[in-house]
Amino acid sequence: MILAGLAAGQALAAAAASAQTLDEIAKAMGADKVETIQYLGTGSFYAVGQSYRPGVPWPRFNLVKASRHFDYAKGAYVGDITLTQAENPPRGGGTQPVIGEQRRMAGVAGERAWMLAGAFTLAAPAQIAPLQHDLWTSPHGLIKAAIADKVQPVKAPGGSTLTLARAGKWKAKATLDAQHRVVKVESWIDIPVLGDMAVVTTYGGYRSVDSVPVPGTIVQTAGGHKVLDMKIAEVKINAGSPAVPTAINPPAGEVKTDKAADGVFFIHGATHHSVAIEMKDHIILVEGPLGDARELAAIAAAKQAIPGKPIKYVINTHHHFDHSGGLRAFVAEGAAIVTHAINVDYFRAAYAAPRTLNPDAAAKSGKKPVFLGVGAKHVLGDGQRRVEIHQLAGNSHNDGLLVVLLPKEKVLIVADAFSPREPITKRPDALNPFTTNLWANIQQKKLAVETIVPIHGRMVKVNELMLAAGAAPTN
Ligand SMILES: [Zn+2]
Numbered sequence: 001m002i003l004a005g006l007a008a009g010q011a012l013a014a015a016a017a018s019a020q021t022l023d024e025i026a027k028a029m030g031a032d033k034v035e036t037i038q039y040l041g042t043g044s045f046y047a048v049g050q051s052y053r054p055g056v057p058w059p060r061f062n063l064v065k066a067s068r069h070f071d072y073a074k075g076a077y078v079g080d081i082t083l084t085q086a087e088n089p090p091r092g093g094g095t096q097p098v099i100g101e102q103r104r105m106a107g108v109a110g111e112r113a114w115m116l117a118g119a120f121t122l123a124a125p126a127q128i129a130p131l132q133h134d135l136w137t138s139p140h141g142l143i144k145a146a147i148a149d150k151v152q153p154v155k156a157p158g159g160s161t162l163t164l165a166r167a168g169k170w171k172a173k174a175t176l177d178a179q180h181r182v183v184k185v186e187s188w189i190d191i192p193v194l195g196d197m198a199v200v201t202t203y204g205g206y207r208s209v210d211s212v213p214v215p216g217t218i219v220q221t222a223g224g225h226k227v228l229d230m231k232i233a234e235v236k237i238n239a240g241s242p243a244v245p246t247a248i249n250p251p252a253g254e255v256k257t258d259k260a261a262d263g264v265f266f267i268h269g270a271t272h273h274s275v276a277i278e279m280k281d282h283i284i285l286v287e288g289p290l291g292d293a294r295e296l297a298a299i300a301a302a303k304q305a306i307p308g309k310p311i312k313y314v315i316n317t318h319h320h321f322d323h324s325g326g327l328r329a330f331v332a333e334g335a336a337i338v339t340h341a342i343n344v345d346y347f348r349a350a351y352a353a354p355r356t357l358n359p360d361a362a363a364k365s366g367k368k369p370v371f372l373g374v375g376a377k378h379v380l381g382d383g384q385r386r387v388e389i390h391q392l393a394g395n396s397h398n399d400g401l402l403v404v405l406l407p408k409e410k411v412l413i414v415a416d417a418f419s420p421r422e423p424i425t426k427r428p429d430a431l432n433p434f435t436t437n438l439w440a441n442i443q444q445k446k447l448a449v450e451t452i453v454p455i456h457g458r459m460v461k462v463n464e465l466m467l468a469a470g471a472a473p474t475n
Contacts, residue, residue: 028180030212031143038069043230047094049321053399054346057225059092069242077135078107078242091396093320109244123248129169139182192291192325195355209235261409265305276302280382282312288326295326311335317415318398319343331362331369340400341373392441397434410450419456424464439469
């Protein structure tokens with residue numbers, strides 16, 4: 001009887017909740033009328049995972065032009081932004097310093113995602129989930145997704161809520177006000193470092209455009225800090241689809257291996273590289289970038305170059321997410337993570353956070369991470385090879401930025417302070433402060449360096465670094 005009573009109560013509650021039907025909500029929001037919508041505006045953009053040190057806000061950039069363009073029928077979204085440098089002096093990552101204006105574009109159409117990288121359009125599979133999240137948590141996209149999923153609104157103080165999920169990608173709970181407008185979306189997206197990362201999107205300042213309610217502001221936080229603060233100047237409804245590229249360069253999922261010195265292998269990928277160092281009875285890998293897919297390939301490449309030895313250490317140059325997203329693959333591998341001491345508590349907390357959306361190799365392995373926190377200098381050696389880890393003192397790219405020196409081979413492994421892509425033949429017009437700091441540290445610490453093995457770009461001789469740092473005369 002009690003059970004039957006409960007069931008009847010639930011049925012009543014459901015009836016009360018659906019008094020406000022999804023149809024009514026869709027009509028009020030004009031979701032049925034919106035096929036494509038483009039928000040244009042200005043504001044601030046913040047680079048997630050690129051803070052100066054762990055736990056502080058993401059670095060800010062000025063958003064001089066921003067477009068968020070959605071096509072709901074095609075499942076397409078293109079974000080197109082133009083940035084200028086905001087932090088002065090540059091502090092943190094996100095490809096600072098931005099000189100002049102810089103355009104960044106990323107898009108998704110169905111299960112294809114791409115991004116603009118200079119003149120190239122590169123496949124960006126890691127962006128599929130975050131971009132689909134932005135598409136289907138935009139005000140009208142959310143209502144359309146709720147209709148497709150047959151989600152029933154639940155009454156809440158001052159309005160209602162809608163709950164949505166996409167297996168393996170994201171989940172969201174939206175709050176609608178009394179006029180059925182989407183005012184807040186609390187969501188979670190899977191990202192390698194943080195696991196289920198909390199995102200909060202607030203849509204404010206609603207007004208009517210072509211009789212459709214549209215927000216006047218979008219404020220978004222991710223991982224506890226602001227990522228977007230956009231004031232919308234113009235909204236175009238049903239005025240055309242975002243451009244979807246026909247040709248996208250395939251993702252460079254695999255890595256290639258080149259010898260940098262005896263027993264030292266440069267494992268390079270499309271955007272981020274690693275270095276495998278052969279020790280007497282183990283392997284040291286420098287850098288675990290991006291995420292599992294890239295890192296499992298790098299681990300396999302290291303073991304192929306150096307057969308029969310386990311990976312004992314992975315050295316992390318700094319905590320920026322593009323450089324640390326693959327570290328968890330080494331937890332599954334049973335290797336210790338060597339990182340600056342300022343990162344250890346941050347990684348420990350992040351690794352203990354829930355990973356329900358898309359459990360990675362480490363989560364599946366059930367293994368506990370092992371960290372070795374280092375300071376200004378730390379040496380790993382086996383009597384045959386000496387591996388020196390040095391902190392770049394005063395480098396404003398990251399407070400705990402480490403470089404790795406092989407003194408015998410005169411090889412220096414460097415992330416982000418110097419990323420030689422095009423050949424450097426002369427002193428640049430504007431010196432990069434991260435690069436001048438690297439050169440000052442090399443001088444100050446009297447590091448004997450002939451070859452630079454960068455985490456981004458080409459392996460080069462030290463002369464190119466000297467030119468880039470303004471420390472060598474132009475030929
Ligand atoms: Zn960085």
